[in-house]
Amino acid sequence: MSEEAKNERRLLVAVDGGGESMHALSWSLKNLVIENSRDTLILLYVKPPKEPCNSCTTSGRLLKLDVCKAIDKYSQNVANHAIERAKKLCEDLQHVKVETRVENGDPKTVISEMSEKLNADILIMGTDGYDGVQRRDFLGSVSNHCSQNVKCPVLIVKKPGSSSSSDDDF
């Protein structure tokens, strides 16, 4: 690895607390992040778009303010938990700066926008990176979108099946 790589690289990792994104983070910590460098690791969690309160939602229902608050609180707790798990994985690396971001919106749009906004040198993500129905298809589409539309290099890490790998199972 040349000296040129050691100047303040910004590595953006899309995390959601699921095994795929944790595996992607773990792989990157072992293979990409340089210990005792000026690398900055940015952990990005994207929460689903907020439902509008006391107005028509996309499904035509009205949500009361207290219900909205409860949903927001739950969503924030899930985000905090995912970010904390990811930060814990990074603890073994000495002197690597870790930043965290929690954003709202459509994952593929937010991740693409944040890659640029945060001047990422590389975007790292699991192939199945977000919760939801049809998780695999949905997240395949997120990684496809990002690999085609994000300007910086994109590293897509697929979590190996338990039958084909001895990697840690997050």
Added chain:
Amino acid sequence: MSEEAKNERRLLVAVDGGGESMHALSWSLKNLVIENSRDTLILLYVKPPKEPCNSCTTSGRLLKLDVCKAIDKYSQNVANHAIERAKKLCEDLQHVKVETRVENGDPKTVISEMSEKLNADILIMGTDGYDGVQRRDFLGSVSNHCSQNVKCPVLIVKKPGSSSSSDDDF
């Protein structure tokens, strides 16, 4: 970067002599390959499938043996040239083992198969990695296919436009 990463990693780079794959290789040399390690860099070039000689081709034409030989020779020369350019880029890295492979076939199929066959720890490719009509769309589809189907991590490096980057222009 932990000690765990320094054990004989095999980094497979899909090259075609074009600027996109050369940029992907260059980025990886600066950011991923570990100097003075036991990393092995495998440069893979995929030639188009061979036309059958003295038999019906896919387009219904007959090709004579001497024409086939001329096409093969030209194709091999292009492959050799691309591999030599890629090897030259690697010369600055000390003690990194470089292997080369030239294969025939459909790029996305061959790259996926070789990733597994060669026990790659990571596959590296440019987004627009192969010559042909509608190069961008075709190669987008190659990188999409590989990022979804190859088991090891896939790094997709997009060559920056000249207006948005000061990177070397290969």
